[in-house]
Amino acid sequence: MIASTFLPSNIVHNTDDGLSGVYCFPKPANEKVTFSFVLEEPDYIQLRAYNLTGIEVLASKNRWFPSGKNHIESVISDLPLGIYVYSIQNSRGLFIHN
Numbered sequence: 144m145i146a147s148t149f150l151p152s153n154i155v156h157n158t159d160d161g162l163s164g165v166y167c168f169p170k171p172a173n174e175k176v177t178f179s180f181v182l183e184e185p186d187y188i189q190l191r192a193y194n195l196t197g198i199e200v201l202a203s204k205n206r207w208f209p210s211g212k213n214h215i216e217s218v219i220s221d222l223p224l225g226i227y228v229y230s231i232q233n234s235r236g237l238f239i240h241n
Contacts, residue, residue, distance in 0.1 A: 160236030192229040
């Protein structure tokens with residue numbers, strides 16, 4: 144099976160950004176990947192993914208999400224096999240995992 148893996152980026156996470164429970168599945172992914180997160184309050188969210196050379200390969204539209212558990216599903220079948228880094232940003236900060 145050919146699959147890609149999405150990893151959280153390695154910049155320090157702002158703990159006061161209202162985001163928690165951020166993860167993606169399945170790992171590795173083949174056709175699509177789901178990014179899951181929890182918001183303390185309703186907010187706009189933008190998801191981005193980059194290859195290991197830093198080139199952005201996936202970007203979601205800045206969308207409004209309600210408070211609580213949410214997810215963004217992305218089709219990745221057109222991406223080459225590899226490892227990708229992702230980030231999730233809201234109006235209060237950028238989710239980065241260290």
